[in-house]
Amino acid sequence: MSASTAVLKAELRLFSREPFSLFWIVAFPAVLLTILGLIPSFREPDPGLGGSRVIDLYVPVNVLLAMIMAGIQALPPVLSGYRERGILRRMSTTPVRPAALLTAQIVLHFAAALFSSLLVIAIGRLAFDVALPGHLPGYLLALLLGALGALALGAAVTAVTPTVKATTVVGSIVFFPMMFFAGVWVPVQAMPEVLRGIVEYSPFGAASQALHQAAEGGWPDWTHLGVTAAWAAVLIAAAVRWFRWE
Amino acid sequence: MRADTVQGDPRIMPIIEVNGLRKAYGGRPVVDGVAFAVEEGEIFGILGPNGAGKTTTVECVEGLREPDAGIIRVAGLDPRIDRDQLTRILGVQLQESELQEKLTVREALELYSAFYPAPADWRGLAERLGLTGKLTTRFGRLSGGQKQRLFIALALIGRPKVVVLDELTTGLDPRARRDTWKLIEDVRDSGVTVLLVTHFMEEAQRLCDRIAVFKQGRIAALDTPAGLIDHSAGGTVISFTPSRPVDDGDLAGLPEAAAFEHRDGRLTIRGTDTTVNAVITLLARHQITAHRLRVTDSTLDDAFLELTQDREN
Secondary structure (H helix, E strand, O other): OHHHHHHHHHHHHHOOOOOHHHHHHHEEEHHHHHHHHHOOHOOEHHHOOOEHHHHHHHHHHHHHHHHHHHHHHEEEEEEEHHOOOOOHHHHHHOOOOOOOHHHHHHHHHHHHHHHHHHHHHHHHHHHHHOOOOOHHHHHHHHHHHHHHHHHHHHHHHHHHHHOOOHHHHHHHHHHHHHHHHHHHOHHHHHOHHHHHHHHHOHHHHHHHHHHHHHHHOOOOOOHHHHHHHHHHHHHHHHHHHHOOOO | OOHHHHHOOOOOOOOOEEEEEEEEEEEEEEEEEEEEEEOOOOOOEHHHHHHOOHHHHHHHHHHOOOOOOEEEEEOOEOOOOOOHHHHHEEEEEEOOOOOOOEEEEEHHHHHHHHHOOOOOOHHHHHHHOHHHHHHOHHHHHHHHHHHHHHHHHHOOOOOOEEEEEEEEOOOOHHHHHHHHHHHHHHHHOOOOOEEEOOOOOHHHHHOOOEEEEEEEOOEEEEEEEEHHHHHHOOOEEEEEEEEEOOHHHHHHHOOOOOOOEEEEEEEEEOHHHHHHHHHHOOOOOOOOOOEEEEEEEEHHHHHHHHHHHHOOO
């Protein structure tokens, strides 16, 4: 077994021992979708939404919510804790680079978010008759870019905060506006036009629009994909630039 | 007992070489011109008060810190440049570090085994360090001493050529401390070089072939434990209650005597073996009887305190 595989295996075990993280990443978006779907009016076509139902809009929103939960809520305290408690430092004295530990955690959080997304899509389809994404490649690309943005934002939060406490505080401050941008309270497509125009340039507002368009069956606008990708790139650069190993 | 290796054979390249090491934090020098060489198979101790630069020095050796100046070689490798190669031959126990809270002892041992090309048998290590009963316990639930023992196991798990132990037995009870000393001696006997940072004189005296005493970022003395004691002024202490007063002039003339002191009719003289013989001759000449005569060796403790005391204060 190679060293990186051993690290990934150990971190997977540790990840499975964090019931709260698992709940918020994997269960919460599915539970939220179910609750919204149980509201009868959300299952009625709405002419104001171009004939879509509210529940149709909430499937991509909850997919993004899974990404935000994983990247911004769950990931930063883990990375910050590994740094603060000298775990990265201890590992840096072995032949394995401590980056392997961070990579393993990022990969695992991504995998959990992806699994959560599939769960949300499956529940939407099976329980509430929400059509599967019409344009699968477009949907996958938007989802990957959104996930990248969420994980990068979490990593950037970890990079600019010196302690676990600070990481948790900043993470929570960032978390709520990101949920708003993703459309958790009001789907981006249902927002007033001016607000939507602004939200579309936020990391998850753009991702939400791109996911929605792909769900409807078209290739997402390059603007939305471009904004999402640009945010991801900037946040990754920030995380790499400011991350301190100790 | 190992005087041959201690003296250093010029044909043997030292396995650790530190020369002109300097490191400052915020303009304040913490390590200020440290130089020493450790022979292969030696247990080399680093002793000194808090803030003397011990940990910074070993962290430079481990490649965790970049020196401001100086040259360090471990088995010919530069800890900063040849970091990858160094990590394969160097085992490290850090003064302060932790593992993942929910990782069990067994998982930690298996994980770290996977990092090295030819790891030691972790079961054997766990047994020697008394961790066998704790294999399924999570790191966060271990006592301080158990965590310490696990870190010692992790330092040895890669079959290192050199192992750096920073505060080896801090937090261990006396029994575990003695077991750990035996383990370190066995490790050394298998040819591993040990760099040991310690606070405990007993530990340094028992384990170390040579000791560097650090003081304010410099090495105040470097010798075998016996050498440090011998060379400290007043290595041997003679005390007795004389049957009648001894003349101060005679005492001042004693060979190799560092100090003498009268207190409550009792006379204490610090010196060497030569001084002891001279005192006995002096007493015989003046027909003075020495009541309750005691001759004791000063300890490494005394030598350490003398070497590291702050003369300015």
